[in-house]
Amino acid sequence: xxxxxxxxxxxxxxxxxxxxxxxxxxxxxxxxxxxxxxxxxxxxxxxxxxxxxxxxxxxxxxxxxxxxxxxxxxxxxxxxxxxxxxxxxxxxxxxxxxxxxxxxxxxxxxxxxxxxxxxxxxxxxxxxxxxxxxxxxxxxxxxxxxxxxxxxxxxxxxxxxxxxxxxxxxxxxxxxxxxxxxxxxxxxxxxxxxxxxxxxxxxxxxxxxxxxxxxxxxxxxxxxxxxxxxxxxxxxxxxxxxxxxxxxxxxxxxxxxxxxxxxxxxxxxxxxxxxxxxxxxxxxxxxxxxxxxxxxxxxxxxxxxxxxxxxxxxxxxxxxxxxxxxxxxxxxxxxxxxxxxxxxxxxxxxxxxxxxxxxxxxxxxxxxxxxxxxxxxxxxxxxxxxxxxxxxxxxxxxxxxxxxxxxxxxxxxxxxxxxxxxxxx
Amino acid sequence: xxxxxxxxxxxxxxxxxxxxxxxxxxxxxxxxxxxxxxxxxxxxxxxxxxxxxxxxxxxxxxxxxxxxxxxxxxxxxxxxxxxxxxxxxxxxxxxxxxxxxxxxxxxxxxxxxxxxxxxxxxxxxxxxxxxxxxxxxxxxxxxxxxxxxxxxxxxxxxxxxxxxxxxxxxxxxxxxxxxxxxxxxxxxxxxxxxxxxxxxxxxxxxxxxxxxxxxxxxxxxxxxxxxxxxxxxxxxxxxxxxxxxxxxxxxxxxxxxxxxxxxxxxxxxxxxxxxxxxxxxxxxxxxxxxxxxxxxxxxxxxxxxxxxxxxxxxxxxxxxxxxxxxxxxxxxxxxxxxx
Numbered sequence: 009x010x011x012x013x014x015x016x017x018x019x020x021x022x023x024x025x026x027x028x029x030x031x032x033x034x035x036x037x038x039x040x041x042x043x044x045x046x047x048x049x050x051x052x053x054x055x056x057x058x059x060x061x062x063x064x065x066x067x068x069x070x071x072x073x074x075x076x077x078x079x080x081x082x083x084x085x086x087x088x089x090x091x092x093x094x095x096x097x098x099x100x101x102x103x104x105x106x107x108x109x110x111x112x113x114x115x116x117x118x119x120x121x122x123x124x125x126x127x128x129x130x131x132x133x134x135x136x137x138x139x140x141x142x143x144x145x146x147x148x149x150x151x152x153x154x155x156x157x158x159x160x161x162x163x164x165x166x167x168x169x170x171x172x173x174x175x176x177x178x179x180x181x182x183x184x185x186x187x188x189x190x191x192x193x194x195x196x197x198x199x200x201x202x203x204x205x206x207x208x209x210x211x212x213x214x215x216x217x218x219x220x221x222x223x224x225x226x227x228x229x230x231x232x233x234x235x236x237x238x239x240x241x242x243x244x245x246x247x248x249x250x251x252x253x254x255x256x257x258x259x260x261x262x263x264x265x266x267x268x269x270x271x272x273x274x275x276x277x278x279x280x281x282x283x284x285x286x287x288x289x290x291x292x293x294x295x296x297x298x299x300x301x302x303x304x305x306x307x308x309x310x311x312x313x314x315x316x317x318x319x320x321x322x323x324x325x326x327x328x329x330x331x332x333x334x335x336x337x338x339x340x341x342x343x344x345x346x347x348x349x350x351x352x353x354x355x356x357x358x359x360x361x362x363x364x365x366x367x368x369x370x371x372x373x374x375x376x377x378x379x380x381x382x383x384x385x386x387x388x389x390x391x392x393x394x395x396x397x398x399x400x401x402x403x404x405x406x407x408x409x410x411x412x413x414x415x416x417x418x419x420x421x422x423x424x425x426x427x428x429x430x431x432x433x
Numbered sequence: 434x435x436x437x438x439x440x441x442x443x444x445x446x447x448x449x450x451x452x453x454x455x456x457x458x459x460x461x462x463x464x465x466x467x468x469x470x471x472x473x474x475x476x477x478x479x480x481x482x483x484x485x486x487x488x489x490x491x492x493x494x495x496x497x498x499x500x501x502x503x504x505x506x507x508x509x510x511x512x513x514x515x516x517x518x519x520x521x522x523x524x525x526x527x528x529x530x531x532x533x534x535x536x537x538x539x540x541x542x543x544x545x546x547x548x549x550x551x552x553x554x555x556x557x558x559x560x561x562x563x564x565x566x567x568x569x570x571x572x573x574x575x576x577x578x579x580x581x582x583x584x585x586x587x588x589x590x591x592x593x594x595x596x597x598x599x600x601x602x603x604x605x606x607x608x609x610x611x612x613x614x615x616x617x618x619x620x621x622x623x624x625x626x627x628x629x630x631x632x633x634x635x636x637x638x639x640x641x642x643x644x645x646x647x648x649x650x651x652x653x654x655x656x657x658x659x660x661x662x663x664x665x666x667x668x669x670x671x672x673x674x675x676x677x678x679x680x681x682x683x684x685x686x687x688x689x690x691x692x693x694x695x696x697x698x699x700x701x702x703x704x705x706x707x708x709x710x711x712x713x714x715x716x717x718x719x720x721x722x723x724x725x726x727x728x729x730x731x732x733x734x735x736x737x738x739x740x741x742x743x744x745x746x747x748x749x750x751x752x753x754x755x756x757x758x759x760x761x762x763x764x765x766x767x768x769x770x771x772x
Contacts, residue, residue: 040658040662040663077587079587079588082588103665107664107665110668111665113541114542114544114549115545115549116541117537117541118546120538121538121539121565121635125561125564127576127580128572131580132575132576135575135579185472185475185476186476188472189469189473189476192469192470195466195469196466196469196470200473201473203477204473204477206758207477207481208476208480210751210754210755212686213689213690213693213753213754214483214750215695215721215746215750216693217695217725218483218487218693218746219483221724221740221743222483222486224728225486225490229490229736246479246483277459277461277462278462279462279464279465282465300563303567304567307568307570308570309571309695310725313696313728314724335569335570335696339574339700342575353575357572360572361569364569365564367567368563
């Protein structure tokens with residue numbers, strides 16, 4: 009405590025001397041520093057942090073009857089900000105003080121959010137570690153395991169398989185329908201497609217439980233079907249559709265107009281332009297859209313809760329009998345008061361989290377590039393293809409060859425070639 | 434659509450007009466176009482079906498109660514005494530707490546990513562925000578229930594002790610001076626659920642805002658710097674006014690998500706069927722967790738009542754979303770942004 013105060017006292021005259029000395033003769037204009045780190049900035053930051061912390065310890069320990077870790081942090085942070093503002097004020101003008109303080113606030117906001125992310129992922133993985141260490145956790149279902157059984161008995165194979173089947177059903181519906189609808193929004197302009205776009209945008213934040221309720225109302229109450237994996241797949245697709253459509257729509261809009269116009273100028277019909285130019289160009293973005301939609305769909309509990317029923321046994325048939333997905337299994341595990349069941353819940357949550365993470369990494373690896381930007385491999389392949397084309401053209405037009413009759417035909421197919429490499433990757 | 438076809442056919446046959454890029458030509462194109470339109474119609478039908486079927490199923494319950502559906506707090510559909518006054522207030526309270534916490538976080542993080550963070554870190558940070566948006570809600574629920582709750586109790590007690598004179602922070606049955614008093618009056622509250630939902634919606638809000646902030650014209654930024662602005666001065670004078678549409682739109686989008694959140698809220702709160710304005714006190718409720726709680730043991734009439742509650746939630750989120758998209762579309766930045 010005293011050491012810090014001495015430090016501060018020692019610093020203050022030095023810091024205060026700066027502007028006072030510069031005051032009489034106006035220095036020549038120097039550009040303002042935007043960002044960057046300076047020694048005095050660093051010193052006042054550390055000083056403010058130390059004194060804020062000490063003052064809070066004093067406040068909590070001696071002066072006032074406060075308690076609680078979070079309250080402590082909040083008070084310490086507020087004190088730190090105030091002291092930092094005062095310290096910076098010794099050597100800077102008001103604008104710079106506000107700038108410095110706000111920079112710290114922005115840093116704090118970002119740090120808070122990312123700390124929360126790390127805490128959430130880390131906590132789930134940490135609590136799930138007990139269950140994850142047992143191999144049977146991945147290969148057995150819960151049919152033979154009661155709530156009191158140890159972790160060496162039973163597992164979540166049924167939930168993993170259920171998630172796989174439901175996601176496959178949802179993807180089988182969402183990908184064709186969603187991509188077709190996104191192409192529709194882009195290719196057939198008009199009042200109706202604008203209306204569809206507005207509806208899709210409004211549905212992006214459709215509460216997932218409402219999607220579940222809708223399938224419940226139509227499929228189970230209306231058509232009299234039983235709860236099954238198929239119904240859950242439908243519910244997940246209702247939820248995923250707007251997300252996939254909207255993300256693909258954005259990607260398709262980014263396809264350079266020059267490419268489409270080039271295809272049009274070559275006389276390609278529109279469906280060929282879409283299939284051979286637009287979709288291949290936007291492929292990585294579309295894959296990202298689908299994968300991110302899948303990541304959202306996989307993690308949804310509430311639509312599955314309403315439509316899939318619950319079972320502890322492995323069920324491979326989505327059309328009959330209840331089926332369980334990973335999030336639903338997590339939800340049911342942690343509702344139990346038994347510590348082993350809760351450990352299983354965390355294990356299943358960690359598996360789910362890992363699944364989402366893997367999907368995310370895949371999306372980043374194949375996505376992340378704008379339309380028309382190729383990987384090195386694709387660029388090499390395109391270059392090779394066009395070199396071959398050049399060679400072929402030279403050969404065709406070489407004097408003395410009687411291939412002139414066939415030339416227009418070959419040329420037409422050759423023009424389609426540059427897009428082909430993008431397609432068969 | 435049909436008139437467009439007729440028009441293109443005529444112009445093709447009459448005179449050699451320049452090709453109209455958007456008119457369908459030839460059989461293949463026409464089939465292709467019909468397929469696309471069909472997919473659009475199917476998607477629209479699915480979206481409209483959500484509202485329609487909920488309304489259809491909810492009709493029975495709504496007819497039985499009439500207007501009192503909006504004013505009753507209890508939920509006993511089998512004796513025809515039910516309404517959404519309590520759950521809807523609970524939903525709104527949780528959403529408001531969530532948005533109050535998440536918006537400063539989201540704006541701060543978005544500004545941090547676009548303007549403060551070291552350039553080489555930006556892509557990583559964007560990825561992390563997107564990843565956070567993809568974390569399943571049940572994982573958030575687990576974290577809130579098993580980790581956050583015990584840490585928040587201290588803050589809750591502190592708030593209710595020192596700010597308890599504000600009605601919102603009052604806790605009935607709290608004994609601030611009693612060191613051995615049970616903490617259970619602070620658990621399972623609107624506040625805890627609100628924090629968890631805030632962390633769920635903050636990344637969504639953040640990515641909308643970041644996209645808009647990043648589009649603030651470079652010329653105007655440099656102009657502000659050239660006039661001697663600090664970085665924060667530039668942000669206040671250029672980025673924030675430019676991104677106002679994105680801030681409002683992102684906030685509303687997050688609000689829409691917060692209103693509909695089910696599992697995380699269900700795991701954390703302990704449901705009560707009274708209007709509970711004390712956000713720090715145990716007991717809260719929301720429409721979606723009501724549905725998740727009662728769908729299993731509901732009679733056919735009870736199911737209809739739940740559908741009515743779902744319909745109310747659906748209409749609420751729809752209204753919020755429409756407001757959000759129209760605000761963004763009308764703003765200056767919305768002219769180019771996709772938000």
